[in-house]
Amino acid sequence: MTHMPLKLENLPTRRDEAWKWTDVRGRVSETSAGLSVAGLPKFTLPDGITVSEVETDDLDTDSAMAKLARNFGGKVWAVSVPEGFSSDTPLIIEGLNRGHIRIRIDIAKGASLSVIEHHAGDAGGFVNVDMTVTLKAEAKFDRTIVHNDPADCVRIATAHITAWNDAAVTQHALSFGGALSRIETRLAGMGKHIEATLNGAYLLDDKRHCDMTSYIDLAVPDCTIRQAVKGVVTDKSRGVFQGKFHVRRPAQHTDAEMRHDALMLSDTSEIRSKPELEIYADDVACAHGNTIGQLDESALFYMRQRGIPLAEARALLTEAFVADVFDDLDDEDLRESLLGKIREWLKEG
Amino acid sequence: MLKINNLSATVDDGNKTILEALSLEVPAGEVHAIMGPNGAGKSTLSYVLTGRDGYDVTSGDVTLDGDDLLEMDPEERAAKGMFLSFQYPLEIPGVPTMTFLKTALNAQRRARGEEEMAAPEFLKKARALAKELKMKPEMLKRPLNVGFSGGEKKRMEIFQMMMLEPRFILMDETDSGLDVDALRIVADGVNKLRSPDRGMLIITHYQRLLDYIVPDRVHVLSGGKIAASGDADFAKKLEAEGYDAYAA
Known part of the structure; x- marks a missing residue:
């Protein structure tokens, strides 16, 4: 598959509501390394897990970054976790340093997988990681993200997670930002009684930027969601938090809490925060809190x-x-x- | 040891004068008490001596063992041996008491060019002192002062004081929030620290504490300066007669 080079106007800009504080177009130039090519991730697998390259044009979402990943990322790196699998050894993903990368993880019924992702880019690099994770019934997914880019590297890392009955998702993200970075997590609850913890912290200095965005879409009852994100900004850095819980009418007995707390250590740093609850079910407990303070x-x-x-x-x-x-x-x-x-x-x- | 000479200080960006040409000397080995009505400047004096932001010294000088305190940052004064037992000890969420104290002790030692205290020695000392002060061992693992009662916080101040073994001790309303039993335990701890090369200045509104920690000298702070001084019995007279006679 060969493609024309990426047209910069296809990148999200601040005119797109979901990207108003993270202007990708504004920070990427023709010379960014990895703009129109597929990246080459490195997987360290626990025994019993395989990864294969799969050719597919399937698109799980219609987001701009997912489309770009499909156009430029080449084959999908597909990790398959068999039924009942569990291991003390995590799956480690590295080599997320430039280019478009598509990863798919399928966790079968009752299986459990821990993943540690190291997001460390090249100088002047552009990275677009698009990950799709499916948890079948009673599956478990523990995800840890460590992110530290050079000051001139742009990164968008998106995960689309779909969870079925009694599945459990735990995510811990630690980011030190980059020129512009966004860690976006989209969780769709498809089966009842899902438990998810989505925590994160960003610590930014200089002119670094980190955006932690999440969208939790619940259409089934009895789910428990806990989200706590902490931010520390200093110098002229900028932290962005956008969190949304979308609780659809059938999602009764949802128990969901969202917190974002940020510390501003300098007058010139910036925090942009948008916590959102959109609730259509009438028997739920949903709360959100957002604070910005100093030491x-x-x-x-x-x-x-x-x-x-x-x-x-x-x-x-x-x-x-x-x-x-x-x-x-x-x-x-x-x-x-x-x-x-x-x-x-x-x-x- | 501690020499305060003609000290004047303001707050509110210089708009309010709290201390006016205050002079006081506490020789090594002595315990002095400062009493006085509310608003006399007692707490201001403790903050000026320890270097808190927002308190501006407009004249005078303060030395500890001959060294100019006013030139030093708060942490330098602490390393020099100045310890303040706070009227309202702060809660430090997320920082376990032991971590806090070990960091403080070793920072002071480093600043003085001394060797740091090793963890086993530190633990041993802390456990023994906690027992002496009848503190629950769990308190040492919890974040400093978080969820502690007023009395527990005051006991924790004394615990820190005994761990750090400062050269000079300032106590600001240490008896408030303590019941009689706790007051006795705290006073026993303080009395143990009395020594020929250590000085203490006890700031208190009530005479009660001075029944347990008997001072060598008692001063009345009024109108921003020392209005009168006497021996330990003078405190009893003040308690009985009030401060009206010394009003500024």
């Missing part, structure tokens, strides 16, 4: 009075603010490694 000056003075230098006091308070979105990560080593990255970032700041 508590009294707490900082208290810590300094005990001898903790200002920079260290700020780092301790900031780490404590962010860390709790990772509290429920079962894999303790993984949690420690995420916290280690946060500490490193705080130290450099």
Whole structure:
């Protein structure tokens, strides 16, 4: 398959409502590396799992980025998880450094899969990862995203997750941003009694940008959704949170909570936040909360009075603010490694 | 040890003068108490001595063992040995008490060019002190002061004080929120820290605390300066007669 080079006008712009704070067109130029080519991801598989390249023109969504992935991403990398599968070893996905990449993960009935994605781009790179995940009944999917791009790399990473009866999805995303980046998670609840936790944290400095967008679409009863996203911005960075719970009429007894809390450590940084609840069912418990604040000056003075230098006091308070979105990560080593990255970032700041 | 000379300070960007040419000296080995009516500037004095933002010194000087305190950042003053037991101790969400204290202790040691305290030694000391202060061991694992009662927070201040072993101790209304039993435990802890090379300044509205921690000198702070001074019995007289005679 050969294609004409990507027309930049096909990229989302700030005139598209869903992209008003993340202007992809505005940050991509003809010279961005990987604009019109397929990327080459690297999979480290646990025993019993296979990955194959599948040629398909199927399109699961009509989003602009998914279309571009279909046009330029070539074959789909298809991971298949057999019925009842479970392993202590996660599937690790790397090599998400440039180009368009299509990944499909099918998790069969009662199977369980942990995935760790390392999103680290090339300098001047453009990355578009389009991932489709299907969880059959009673399947389990634990997803961890670690994202840190060069300051001139643009990345859009979208996951379309479809979950059937009694499936469980857990997601923890940690992002240090890039020139422009968006981690978008779309979850469609197709069978009753789904449980999902979608947590994340972004820590941004310099002129970095990170957008965490999610859309949870429930058309079935008895689902439980927990979402907590924490943000820290400093210098001239910009954090974006867009979260939407769409609770359709049959989705009775939905129990859903959405939180976004952000710390602004400089006057020149920016937070854009849009939490949305759209509810048609009448017997549900849905809540959302959104706060933007600064470090508590009294707490900082208290810590300094005990001898903790200002920079260290700020780092301790900031780490404590962010860390709790990772509290429920079962894999303790993984949690420690995420916290280690946060500490490193705080130290450099 | 602590020498305050002609200290004047303002708040509200200089619009309000709180301390006016206050002079006071606390020699090593002595415990002094400052009493006074509400609004006399007692808490302001503790914040000025520890370097809190928003309190501007307009004249005078303060030295601890001859070193100019006013030139130092709050953390430098702490490393020099200045400890304030807060009237309202802050809650530090997400930071376990032990992590907080170990960070503080070792930051002070580093600043003084001393070796850091190793974890086992630190733990041993903390556990022994917690027992002495009749604190539940779980308190040390919880985020500092989060969900603690007023009395527990005050006890935690004394715990920190005993862990950090400061050269000079400032106590701001330490007895508020404590019942009699807790007050006795706290006072026992403080009295243990009395030593020939340590000074203490106890700021209190009521004389009650001074029954348990008997001061060498008692001063009345009124109108931003020391209006009168006396021995320990002077506190009882003040409690009985009130502060009217010393009104500015």
